Amino acid sequence: MSDFNDEDNQIDNVLAFTKRFDSNADIRAQLNVIKTKPPETVHCMHKGLYVNEHERIVKCQRCGKVIDPFDWLLGQARKEFNIDFELRGLRQEIKDHREGLEKLKREEVNTRARIKTATFKLHDIQMKLHALDKGDSGG
Numbered sequence: 522m523s524d525f526n527d528e529d530n531q532i533d534n535v536l537a538f539t540k541r542f543d544s545n546a547d548i549r550a551q552l553n554v555i556k557t558k559p560p561e562t563v564h565c566m567h568k569g570l571y572v573n574e575h576e577r578i579v580k581c582q583r584c585g586k587v588i589d590p591f592d593w594l595l596g597q598a599r600k601e602f603n604i605d606f607e608l609r610g611l612r613q614e615i616k617d618h619r620e621g622l623e624k625l626k627r628e629e630v631n632t633r634a635r636i637k638t639a640t641f642k643l644h645d646i647q648m649k650l651h652a653l654d655k656g657d658s659g660g
């Protein structure tokens with residue numbers, strides 16, 4: 522019969538106790554819904570998650586925050602879209618570098634051919650000079 526009275530007494534005791542520290546504690550005690558302060562944690566990326574099948578909630582393993590599954594999935598989808606975008610860019614970069622390499626290889630082949638031709642021409646000129654030197658010394 523006195524369960525409710527005991528509870529009321531306990532609440533009154535708690536109120537009397539909290540009033541010692543907060544003069545507005547009685548106002549707060551009359552509220553039906555009280556928003557709790559967010560826990561003071563360092564910025565967490567919520568990388569590891571617990572999936573609680575019984576409570577049907579998803580929680581961060583590190584900070585314990587309850588994660589909205591839709592928000593988490595949306596974040597994953599955005600990350601994957603960004604990865605897809607980056608991969609496309611990297612593939613294009615690889616393609617451009619390969620084309621540049623092929624162009625350099627063609628230039629190298631052409632340059633070697635020009636050096637070879639120039640070497641032959643130089644050799645011919647040296648032979649002609651040598652022949653001229655022999656002709657001068659002989660006559």
Ligand SMILES: [Zn+2]
Pocket residue numbers: 565566567568581582583584585586
């Ligand atoms: Zn977290």
